[in-house]
Amino acid sequence: MTAPEAGRICLVAGASRGIGAAVALALSREGHRVALLGRDGATLDEVGAGLPGPSLTVPADVTDADAIEAAFSRIEREWGPVEVLVCNAGAGTAAAIVDTSDDDWARMLELNLTAPFRLMRRALPSMTGSGWGRIVVIASVVAKRGEAQVAAYTASKHGVLGLVRAAAAELARSGVTVNAVCPGYVDTPMTDATIEAIAARSGRGTDDARATLARRQPIGRLIEPDEVADAVRFCLANAAVTGQGINVDGGSVQS
Ligand SMILES: NC(=O)c1ccc[n+]([C@@H]2O[C@H](COP(=O)([O-])OP(=O)(O)OC[C@H]3O[C@@H](n4cnc5c(N)ncnc54)[C@H](OP(=O)(O)O)[C@@H]3O)[C@@H](O)[C@H]2O)c1
Numbered sequence: 001m002t003a004p005e006a007g008r009i010c011l012v013a014g015a016s017r018g019i020g021a022a023v024a025l026a027l028s029r030e031g032h033r034v035a036l037l038g039r040d041g042a043t044l045d046e047v048g049a050g051l052p053g054p055s056l057t058v059p060a061d062v063t064d065a066d067a068i069e070a071a072f073s074r075i076e077r078e079w080g081p082v083e084v085l086v087c088n089a090g091a092g093t094a095a096a097i098v099d100t101s102d103d104d105w106a107r108m109l110e111l112n113l114t115a116p117f118r119l120m121r122r123a124l125p126s127m128t129g130s131g132w133g134r135i136v137v138i139a140s141v142v143a144k145r146g147e148a149q150v151a152a153y154t155a156s157k158h159g160v161l162g163l164v165r166a167a168a169a170e171l172a173r174s175g176v177t178v179n180a181v182c183p184g185y186v187d188t189p190m191t192d193a194t195i196e197a198i199a200a201r202s203g204r205g206t207d208d209a210r211a212t213l214a215r216r217q218p219i220g221r222l223i224e225p226d227e228v229a230d231a232v233r234f235c236l237a238n239a240a241v242t243g244q245g246i247n248v249d250g251g252s253v254q255s
Contacts, residue, residue, distance in 0.1 A: 003237045004084075004134070006031025011075060011082045013062055013119060014089030016043040018188030019138055022225035023086050023232050028053040030233065035075045035082070037062070038089065062089045062115035072122050081126030086232060087116035087160075088138040091190065092153040094197065105152045112156035117163055124176065133176035136235045137164050138228065141184050141249045161245050168243030177242035179235040184249030185213045187222040217250030 010027045014020040015036035024034045028051035036044040041059035048055035058074050060067035075082055090112045093104050116137050127133025142154040143161035160180065167178040185191050191213065198209040214221050231248045235241060247253050 003030060003233075004032075004132075008032045008083045008236075009035070009075065009079050009081065010084040010086065011035045011037060011058075011071075011119075011123070012086045012088060013037045013115075014087075014138075015047055016040055017047075018190055019183070019186055019225045019228045020086070020088040021047050022229040023088060023138075024055070025051060026226070026229035026233055027084070027086075027236075028055065032084065033079055035071070035079070037071055062119065063110045065118055068115075068118055068122060081130070082123045083127065083130070083132065084134045084136075084236060085119060085123045086136050086138070087119050089115065090138065092150060092194070094149050094153075094194075095151075096149055097151045100152050108152035108156040109159070112153065113159040113163065116160050120163070120167060120178070124171075127176045128171065128174045131175040133174075134236045135164075135167070135176065135178040136232050137161075137178075137180045138232075139164070139180040139182045139245060141182050141247065141253050143180060143182050143245055144247070144253045144255060164245065165243050172242060175239075177235065177239060179242060180245040181228055181231045181235070182245045182247045182249065182253070183223050183228050184217045184247075184252050185222050186225055186228060188225055191222065217252055219250035221250070223248055223250060 010032045012020050012024045015024045016038035028034050033054045035056040035058050037058050037060050038044050039061050041057055044057040058071040060071040139161050140157040143157040164178050164180045195206050195209045199206045228248050231246050
């Protein structure tokens with residue numbers, strides 16, 4: 001396994017907090033240039049200020065195709081073409097299938113499936129042109145198994161793993177690898193929101209709700225954002241790993 005040469009141009013979508021901020025820091029520590037994408041420019045600037053290396057704030061909503069095009073154009077103008085794409089921007093929604101509205105369903109597919117597709121499609125021509133590229137999608141354990149009350153999220157994450165596998169097959173001889181990282185419950189603001197929702201629904205305290213989510217991982221704790229970032233670094237370094245969904249879930253899905 002060889003770390004890619006330093007100074008690669010990386011784009012992390014969803015870089016303002018949680019897993020994306022941890023990935024941005026890990027890539028920066030390895031000497032890469034990191035473009036930070038999210039909807040809130042001020043928060044991205046704060047993340048960028050904490051990185052040891054060069055960063056570029058490119059505010060955009062990943063569900064807005066024009067904004068994505070503008071973000072790529074800006075990175076190309078400032079630095080050059082994106083060589084490492086991390087599709088991390090995402091969110092969940094919880095409801096029984098009978099209570100899932102068309103809008104919630106469409107929102108999950110647009111954010112967690114269509115947006116990574118558009119990002120990937122935009123990034124690929126320069127990657128295949130140069131003969132080197134890395135694409136990593138942050139999926140979920142629910143890309144691998146079904147879970148109650150999260151059908152729209154689960155379907156979107158299964159879908160994005162399908163996209164990763166198809167892209168890897170299509171690009172196998174191009175020098176571009178495409179992988180997914182599939183975390184269990186990670187200690188991030190997204191999980192904090194899930195904990196609040198469980199506590200509100202059940203009448204239990206947030207500590208109790210947090211402990212319940214911790215027990216969902218066989219290792220008995222939440223996953224750390226840095227542990228997800230480590231798996232992303234592995235995907236960058238190993239040219240023989242492509243088309244995989246790498247579980248970072250404390251042993252909850254064995255595959
Ligand atoms: N936390 C978990 O337990 C867990 C488990 C498995 C998989 N995941 C996946 O990991 C990814 C990151 O999760 P996280 O826990 O770090 O979430 P988080 O703490 O809520 O952070 C989500 C990031 O995505 C950005 N984002 C959300 N919607 C966006 C949009 N429409 N356009 C651009 N950026 C957007 C957010 O920035 P702005 O809101 O400022 O735009 C933020 O930077 C998600 O894809 C999630 O599904 C999380």
